[in-house]
């Protein structure tokens with residue numbers, strides 16, 4: 001039975017982007033349908049896990065037929081909110097802020113970067129693709145007539161909380177934080193912290209295991 005989406009666990013939500021990505025690859029290869037078993041082989045989750053995950057949103061598969069790839073892709077896009085439009089601002093126009101602004105794929109998925117905000121005068125006035133780098137002191141005024149959905153923090157850790165507080169005042173609805181520090185936000189603000197180093201450290205762990213095995217077979 002279809003659950004209220006609010007009851008769906010974050011563990012399931014965090015698996016949805018992977019389904020979404022794989023289904024897109026299948027569509028690009030003109031695959032029109034797939035069984036949960038085949039999907040399991042591609043994704044690495046068990047077939048039963050996949051069925052359970054998708055059942056949270058009403059199923060979509062048919063016994064003996066499997067999943068219609070394009071239909072499932074569209075449904076997961078909708079569930080993930082990727083059929084909507086999100087006004088986004090980036091604070092910190094250094095290496096990472098510029099890289100995110102430059103990545104046009106986010107734009108295609110509905111994340112529209114309105115502007116970057118900086119405190120370094122040497123960066124203020126630049127354009128990253130068509131996106132202007134504005135003075136951080138202009139942020140409040142800039143947001144007065146606009147609805148900003150997402151604030152992206154790409155500053156150094158020391159300034160991240162101050163920036164988060166500024167974003168909350170606009171107000172934004174969500175903060176995507178890249179600074180490697182815990183920021184405190186009101187409960188109604190959605191928060192995602194990205195620690196690229198967590199993923200890199202998994203690589204270093206696995207490489208170290210390999211090395212240890214080679215040295216002590």
Ligand SMILES: NC(=O)c1ccc[n+]([C@@H]2O[C@H](COP(=O)([O-])OP(=O)(O)OC[C@H]3O[C@@H](n4cnc5c(N)ncnc54)[C@H](O)[C@@H]3O)[C@@H](O)[C@H]2O)c1
Nearest residue numbers: 092094095096118119120136154155156157159178179196
């Ligand atoms: N570059 C990466 O690959 C990477 C990876 C993981 C995490 N991070 C984290 O992301 C953050 C940004 O990294 P980076 O490499 O882009 O750093 P960076 O030094 O190149 O850029 C940070 C920018 O933020 C600006 N800034 C600082 N305080 C500000 C404020 N209050 N208002 C407006 N602008 C402000 C600085 O002037 C600077 O231009 C850091 O916290 C870093 O630890 C970066």
